[in-house]
Amino acid sequence: MHESHTAEHVHHELGFVRKYIFSTDHKIIGIQYMITAMAMAVVGGLLSMLMRYQLAWPQMLSPTLAKIFPISYSGGVMAPEFYISLVTMHGTLMVFFLFTAVLTGGFGNFLIPLQIGARDMAFPFLNALSYWVFLLSCIVIFSALFVTSGAPMGGWTAYAPLSAVPSAAPGQATGMTLWITAIALFSVSGLMGGLNYITTILTMRTRGLSMMRLPLTQWSLLITAILGLLAFPVLLGAGILLMFDRLGGTSFFVPAGIIMGQVPIDHAGGHPLLWQHLFWFFGHPEVYIVVLPAMGMASDILSTFCRKPIFSYRMMVYSMVAISVLSFVVWGHHMFVSGMNPFLGSVFTLTTLLIAVPSAVKTFNWLGTMWGARIRFTAAGLFAIGFVSMFVSGGLSGIFLGTSAADIQLQDTYFVVAHFHLVMAIAPLFAAFAGLYFWFPKMFGRFMNPLLGKIHFWFTFIGAYCVFFPMHIIGVGGQMRRIYDPTQYMFLVPQQPVNVFITISAFILGAAQLIFLVNFFVSIFAGKRATERNPWHATTLEWTAPSPPGHGNFGEELPTVYRWPFDFSVPGEKEDFIPQDVPATVTARH
Amino acid sequence: MPVLTDDRRIGTVPPPIPPGDNGGNGPSEYGSSFPISKGQIGVWILLTAVVMLFAGLSSAYIVLRGVPAWQNIELPSLLWPNTAILLLSSVAIDLARRAVRRRDAQSMKRWLIAGLVLGAAFLLGQVAAWRQLVNAGVYLPSTLQSSFFYILSGLHGVHLLGGVIALVWVLVAALENKITVFNYERLKLCALYWHVMDAIWIYLFGMLLLS
């Protein structure tokens, strides 16, 4: 099956720059997002390796690192402010510039028109613009690493007054200003993208594709875009207020009468908790913005490699809606010990444990999908299964944290770090890997090396658990977040061997990702060619297009949809799958 | 009295339905897949984001209103005539929209120009209101309410400026006789955006006054 040039409308043949760089084609934009996000992930990952090295051997002299970072490692030992800027930049890069970008920006862009049977997004130029604003935000945040006054040190959560007063810490001057600017640009880019996604999914579905015939990937992307629409502007507003507190002398978040290092800071009496409320009103939906597309993709990929319909499609949709609605009323669980009114603490405990219910429903449904299945253990399939395991582990630790009284002891310890890494970083990472292995042939017309893919999976699965499970233990033991030398505290010293174990596991986990990166980039040029359009025998519409799809995606005629995407192993059918665009024969299933 | 002028330019005969999916713009050979056009959805989404921005800032306002250090300022007197100008500009743009339905191209163009001029006047008026405040010695960091006033009115102005730019684009299309009664969605959406900006200003002004 040759690349369909017959599919091209009459276009002037675009030059290299218009075709691959300043493209308005959603597929190119999606891949641009993915590759940029991967680059940010590499930087973010390297930062975390430095952090882990420090945590395992806090007072050890490191002459090699002192040569690479002469200022930050003067005397051979890491400077404390460097550690905190590593923490800040690691979190910021990963949450926004990797996960939100790759899942929503990368997969969203590539998949939406293809899976709904459209030729491109509703607003292709706006789509391209969203990528370039995103790239600009990447450049700004990256530059924050290099300013002479230091990279920002507020944590990714940037609590005021630490983030609002430039003299509160080194790096809180220019570095923090760049941070706010980068996040603001990112928010604008995200809003542009979300606008496109919602409009496209609602108005450009092909004939026969009703909402309840959409793949779960599409539902998750639609709901995520709506979440972003409602949450990101609040972050933007908070960022604007913070910027004015820093540069304009206003006092939204800075109370009167504070003294930084003997110097009184003149402010008129704002409230630090206001920042937390605004930030977490955005911040909690943000974590679902990260995990929902992961859930959607993992569900579809799981179903494909189980050769079995997803269990209870309807409840999967309803539970995603329930999770998103509830995500707006749980933000206070980040603030149980913040000084917030304890009565609110009770309310937020109730809502937080409530949101566990639809998540549990989804978990049961993933298990139900695998029960009686016929599982194909491809790299993509393994990562989709791994997603379920990771999400369960991370989700259960959330129950401890949502119970406000238990959170008193666990807040700001490594128990929290373990929870959010498993549920917001590792699980979505597994889903992203599943998606990359799965859709790689569609994106590039070639396969990634399957053996390397499986090796990558085993190392990542084992490595991730070895890194993040023990963090629950040291969190119970009381190790606080964001401290760069746990041995300063007698009560933490006995746990230090666990820190060493975590660090070594982290190095192995990090190194294993090189397998993926090499596999990914080499396969783009030298991978085994995908001669069939639908190598995985999947059912969704993108698999009816050529690999890779040309401009306009589907050729002369857009596909028509006759069924839902989960007709696997239908009794009495010749094949064990029926693509969505195959007309009903005996009885239409849905 | 509506006049049937410029028939060829504003249209009596509907254009043919394009083949394929019409890119989500309503009726296509597949039938209308979704009752609302993508332009309309796009603008509603944009407006949702803008409303959420001001909602977040409003909640900050309400929270800080209760802080002991809160001090009310005297709002610049220019805000009153400015608000009237903004309301009039909204009316003008809506009249332009109605003129299209009546197929009155001349009125449409006149009202569009009026709306644009009034909108620009509002923006200039806001800048003048700021100067009024500065002359009274009230600056951005002076009190919590003054900080909010400058930031809220500034953000509103920036968004309205976007609306002005969109309006210029619509006006250019109108002057080139590209707007017909079958193809005036741009104008409708511009009017929608403008009305919501108007409402947001009334709301902000009210919130500032009622403190």
Next chain:
Amino acid sequence: MADGTGPGRFTLSGIVLAGLIVILIVASLYFFIAQPYWFPILASEHGARIDSLFMAVLVVSGIAFVLVQGALGFFVARYGENGRERAAYWHDNPKAEAILLIITAVILTVLVFMGQRVWASIYFSDAPTDATIVEITGEQFLWNFHYAGPDGQFGRTDSKLITSTNNIGLDRDDPAAKDDIVSIGNMHAPVNKPVRVRLRSKDVIHSFFLPNFRVKQDAVPGMGIEVWFTPTKAGPFEVACAELCGLGHYRMKAALTIDESQEKFNQWLEEAAKQ
């Protein structure tokens, strides 16, 4: 050819993955039951309630963990693709879903109520009147402990009076302040008597963390926040800061000594007053 009967076979990948999951389950059971590393030694009264609550959640989530991960492991082992049998084509069971949903909701609701009782006992009950009162002011990067002294009255503090030798801005001209004690980095309290703490901050948000006492409360500039607890063990303990506050956050520690008796505590107060 086979037509949709029988659900699959064991495969190598499935068995290896199941094996890893078994190791995961066993390892986590070991760590959470044998507890080679565990909570810091409990030394407060309400802390026991928090620890019990934690155990309750642990049991519930532990059972869920074993069941769910176990099922996952069993399914991947058992239902690999091997041969030409089809997967089973069922994908809806509203009754089972409803039952599981209701069970989950009920369990979580019970946990909410259990948790709220502990929460209320900590936050919605006032400190007894005979509590030892300490005003604690966090700053970058140390803790100041202010005692009222024998007269039981706290002297006035004012941020304008803060100097390098007067961390909390105590107004020494205030008669009530004459016998006040300000100790830097060193806190004492007598055992078995409630301690009432008023938290303040001079600059950024800090968090007063007593790992052994299950006490954690943010110290927010511009706010005065109270917590209280009753130490039940005498001895030396550590105080840590649990909210990122700048470059010295990692070393913002203090020493908390619980004295065996009121007399020992008073002795310490007298000696501290002399300095």
